[in-house]
Amino acid sequence: VQPPEKPLQAEEWNKLREDFQVPDIFEEVMLNSMIRCNSPIDVAKSLLTDLAKRNGDIGYSVLVKYLTLCVQQGQVSEIRDVYDIMKVRFKILEGGAYNLLVKGLSNSDQWRMALTLLEEIKKIMIPSRTCYESCIKAASRHQEMKLAFALYREMLAKDVVPTLDVLQSFFDFSRGMTGAELQKELFGILLYLRENQIYPHKTFMRSIKLWFESIPGGNWRGHLTNIKDSGQCPVCKHQLEDSNLTEEEYSNLSERIIKDVIHGTDTFRKTSPKEFEAFQTFVENRLPFDIVIDGLNVSHIKSRRMQCENLFDAVNCLAKENARLLVLGRKHMLMNSSNWKREIMKEMQTKADFFFAENISEDDTFLLYATLRSGKHCRFVTRDFLRDHKACLSDSLTRHLFRKWQRGHQISKPKCFFSVFSQQPAFRYDCVVQTTGDTWHIPYKDVFEEKYSYQVPKEWLCLQQK
Amino acid sequence: MQSANMLLRKIVRSSVLPFAAQHVMKKDLFPLSRTLSLSLCLKQDKSCEPSEKLDLDEWKKVMKSGLQEEVSETVSEPEKLSSLAAARETLEMWRLAGRAVPENISEEQLKTFMECPSKSAKKKYLKYLHLKELHKKNDKRKMAEKRERRLEAQDQASKTDDETKTSPFICLWSRTMDKAYNWRAAQSMIFGQPLVFDMSYEKEMSVREVTNTVKQIILSESCNRRSPDPFHIHFCNLKDDSLYHREFIENYREAWSKLLVTVTDQCYTEIFPKDKLIYLTADSPKVMKTFDHDKIYIVGSMVDKSIKRGVSLARAKRLGLETAALPLEKYLLWNTGAKNLTLDQMMHILLTLKDTADWKKALEFVPKRKYCGFVNKPVKELKKTLDLINTLKIGKRRENIEKQFAKNCPKK
Numbered sequence: 091v092q093p094p095e096k097p098l099q100a101e102e103w104n105k106l107r108e109d110f111q112v113p114d115i116f117e118e119v120m121l122n123s124m125i126r127c128n129s130p131i132d133v134a135k136s137l138l139t140d141l142a143k144r145n146g147d148i149g150y151s152v153l154v155k156y157l158t159l160c161v162q163q164g165q166v167s168e169i170r171d172v173y174d175i176m177k178v179r180f181k182i183l184e185g186g187a188y189n190l191l192v193k194g195l196s197n198s199d200q201w202r203m204a205l206t207l208l209e210e211i212k213k214i215m216i217p218s219r220t221c222y223e224s225c226i227k228a229a230s231r232h233q234e235m236k237l238a239f240a241l242y243r244e245m246l247a248k249d250v251v252p253t254l255d256v257l258q259s260f261f262d263f264s265r266g267m268t269g270a271e272l273q274k275e276l277f278g279i280l281l282y283l284r285e286n287q288i289y290p291h292k293t294f295m296r297s298i299k300l301w302f303e304s305i306p307g308g309n310w311r312g313h314l315t316n317i318k319d320s321g322q323c324p325v326c327k328h329q330l331e332d333s334n335l336t337e338e339e340y341s342n343l344s345e346r347i348i349k350d351v352i353h354g355t356d357t358f359r360k361t362s363p364k365e366f367e368a369f370q371t372f373v374e375n376r377l378p379f380d381i382v383i384d385g386l387n388v389s390h391i392k393s394r395r396m397q398c399e400n401l402f403d404a405v406n407c408l409a410k411e412n413a414r415l416l417v418l419g420r421k422h423m424l425m426n427s428s429n430w431k432r433e434i435m436k437e438m439q440t441k442a443d444f445f446f447a448e449n450i451s452e453d454d455t456f457l458l459y460a461t462l463r464s465g466k467h468c469r470f471v472t473r474d475f476l477r478d479h480k481a482c483l484s485d486s487l488t489r490h491l492f493r494k495w496q497r498g499h500q501i502s503k504p505k506c507f508f509s510v511f512s513q514q515p516a517f518r519y520d521c522v523v524q525t526t527g528d529t530w531h532i533p534y535k536d537v538f539e540e541k542y543s544y545q546v547p548k549e550w551l552c553l554q555q556k
Numbered sequence: 557m558q559s560a561n562m563l564l565r566k567i568v569r570s571s572v573l574p575f576a577a578q579h580v581m582k583k584d585l586f587p588l589s590r591t592l593s594l595s596l597c598l599k600q601d602k603s604c605e606p607s608e609k610l611d612l613d614e615w616k617k618v619m620k621s622g623l624q625e626e627v628s629e630t631v632s633e634p635e636k637l638s639s640l641a642a643a644r645e646t647l648e649m650w651r652l653a654g655r656a657v658p659e660n661i662s663e664e665q666l667k668t669f670m671e672c673p674s675k676s677a678k679k680k681y682l683k684y685l686h687l688k689e690l691h692k693k694n695d696k697r698k699m700a701e702k703r704e705r706r707l708e709a710q711d712q713a714s715k716t717d718d719e720t721k722t723s724p725f726i727c728l729w730s731r732t733m734d735k736a737y738n739w740r741a742a743q744s745m746i747f748g749q750p751l752v753f754d755m756s757y758e759k760e761m762s763v764r765e766v767t768n769t770v771k772q773i774i775l776s777e778s779c780n781r782r783s784p785d786p787f788h789i790h791f792c793n794l795k796d797d798s799l800y801h802r803e804f805i806e807n808y809r810e811a812w813s814k815l816l817v818t819v820t821d822q823c824y825t826e827i828f829p830k831d832k833l834i835y836l837t838a839d840s841p842k843v844m845k846t847f848d849h850d851k852i853y854i855v856g857s858m859v860d861k862s863i864k865r866g867v868s869l870a871r872a873k874r875l876g877l878e879t880a881a882l883p884l885e886k887y888l889l890w891n892t893g894a895k896n897l898t899l900d901q902m903m904h905i906l907l908t909l910k911d912t913a914d915w916k917k918a919l920e921f922v923p924k925r926k927y928c929g930f931v932n933k934p935v936k937e938l939k940k941t942l943d944l945i946n947t948l949k950i951g952k953r954r955e956n957i958e959k960q961f962a963k964n965c966p967k968k
Binding site: 097118132135136138139141142143146147148149150151154171175178179180181182183184186187214215355356357358359360362449450 | 611612613614615616618619620642645646649650652653654760841865866867869870871873874
């Protein structure tokens with residue numbers, strides 16, 4: 091339906107309604123298309139007037155739609171009127187209307203009313219993140235940073251996850267302001283990014299940079315840079331944090347892997363207690379390994395070649411460095427077949443230790459166990475992202491630990507290797523927001539660049555105090 | 557022109573506008589209106605008399621005026637609401653906002669609603685209740701229509717013929733049929749091949765999944781009873797007063813104690829020799845070739861909506877039982893969906909296999925949406941065509957094929 095351009099008389103609305111196939115929902119459809127076309131508010135008013143005259147009442151959903159239109163156009167007095175009507179008419183409102191009201195009012199000079207409305211919402215439910223977002227933005231826009239931070243802390247306390255927009259607005263509006271308190275709060279936000287492994291996007295990064303450089307007397311200078319594989323910042327020559335886990339984190343992670351991933355609800359799902367015990371004694375007798383290889387995964391690298399040849403190449407290449415290797419496989423690899431030649435398998439077993447699991451067991455869990463058991467220096471080779479094993483871990487903190495450890499210890503190869511088995515180095519440094527007091531290093535992502543959960547940004551913001 | 561129009565409209569709206577001016581300006585004001593019907597209206601308006609001015613805020617007056625009495629009422633009400641009442645109030649607002657919310661909700665449902673751990677869980681539960689309510693309403697409406705039609709037909713019948721019909725056939729009433737079925741089921745309990753439902757998955761399932769499981773078992777039991785040569789059904793590992801048990805009683809009521817099946821809290825390994833048991837699970841590496849009349853098949857009574865791979869396989873492994881999966885891949889060109897089937901589908905398939913040993917006939921009971929068709933050519937050829945379809949879908953691989961083609965051409 092095309093909304094009319096001007097307010098219409100009752101007869102004219104009637105005519106339009108009759109032409110419409112489903113007269114019952116005429117008003118809602120019409121208002122929806124008005125919202126889409128951003129029609130003048132008077133047209134919507136004339137429709138409401140007609141509706142009120144005919145029925146003597148206007149439904150809640152129609153009022154909310156009208157409110158949407160008012161908020162869209164920033165008609166503050168109308169928003170207030172609608173709120174007054176709604177408040178009298180209904181005992182409480184639902185989330186959608188509250189969101190609209192708060193959003194509409196916070197963008198106007200009556201933003202304090204949005205705050206009182208927020209208090210009202212809290213009595214009924216937990217306000218949505220958009221409610222908090224509007225209020226925080228309104229407060230910081232009017233330089234009431236204390237209030238904004240109070241709201242922010244309240245939001246975190248209620249487990250409402252703030253949007254990156256809110257966090258960015260803090261940096262935008264604090265630019266050039268002094269105060270140790272304020273600085274502490276903003277550093278707190280950066281630490282929040284660190285703890286939750288969130289990477290800011292480019293514009294957010296710019297806001298951070300501008301804020302740092304605007305601190306009066308702070309002498310902060312920011313540079314955009316790429317970090318080398320060695321983990322050294324090319325600008326300030328600072329060595330980034332190591333990707334290794336601490337002793338406590340390490341033992342915590344290995345414990346959880348055994349508990350959640352290998353055993354889970356039922357040890358029989360991935361292996362059997364007997365087999366796992368056999369594997370444990372096998373590993374303990376031969377510790378420590380330098381590299382653990384997922385045999386089946388590696389054997390599928392090049393589909394045109396025989397599977398055991400692929401594995402043979404990999405083992406040969408890695409064995410040259412005089413490393414202690416462990417190859418994990420399944421029992422069917424020992425059967426002489428077109429893909430698995432017995433002679434080649436025998437030759438490989440002189441260069442590396444092999445463990446063959448049952449055909450229906452999952453060898454990935456063994457891979458994780460053997461690597462973790464061998465210690466921090468040990469790495470593993472597989473193309474698998476190990477997402478399903480990560481998913482078995484029960485809390486997000488351990489999942490973060492797992493990702494970090496995986497980044498530091500997994501070797502995944504480039505897609506095609508020819509004669510030389512070239513490895514992609516595991517990350518030596520940890521990719522999170524980090525500080526030493528007089529420097530900050532903040533990884534950021536380009537908004538246009540696609541980023542998967544296993545990828546980490548290569549671009550960094552280096553901030554140093556002179 | 558646009559801005560001039562806006563200005564004019566403002567003038568028209570202002571209350572001090574003289575009548576004459578309005579009359580003159582109308583000509584310029586309205587020809588812009590798009591719809592033909594509108595301009596027609598206007599012409600009529602003009603012909604009789606100039607329409608009265610629109611009061612755009614009149615709706616507010618209407619809304620406020622109609623409420624004066626109500627306001628005084630609401631004020632006198634106690635301010636604090638109990639949490640249940642508050643939840644009911646919120647639901648009402650959601651319903652007014654046009655969300656999928658049931659019209660009537662019982663106290664118990666409201667409590668479950670409030671216990672939902674997250675917002676999305678709440679939404680899901682409400683949608684479920686809403687759909688249930690809609691179905692119920694529809695059924696009621698259909699029943700009423702049917703009753704009316706029947707009454708009409710009766711009226712007509714009583715008018716037309718008075719003589720009573722005599723039929724040469726014996727009319728088999730459902731009670732007689734039931735007796736026949738029960739006779740067969742009783743026979744199967746003595747001589748029939750056992751079929752075990754393993755009821756040990758309660759911990760793995762949510763309440764709704766258990767309900768669904770029990771519904772599926774009831775369907776399987778009824779289709780077993782109706783078959784010419786039924787299985788002797790065993791419900792093993794069924795503990796008294798477990799959720800399964802309570803659901804069964806709720807569904808079967810008094811019939812539960814008269815059901816011609818064996819119910820036990822023992823495990824199947826305690827009842828039958830281990831070497832005769834075969835656990836049917838989609839995760840099994842072994843594929844079933846033929847239906848063996850001497851074996852005892854076990855079906856896990858589990859609905860897993862959240863994918864829990866390998867749960868039933870783990871159970872079989874723990875007890876050291878043989879496992880088997882249906883040869884779905886071998887006979888069907890699989891399209892979408894999980895390979896695990898519902899319990900009643902399993903029952904249909906097993907019954908057909910037992911009677912006919914015809915895989916094609918048995919696998920008719922796999923839902924049609926899950927497969928493209930039966931395998932009629934050698935699997936290799938079919939795989940080729942499937943690969944071709946896939947390569948057409950994925951551009952990258954097509955390039956590879958083109959390269960291969962280019963390589964092959966010079967040879968010729």
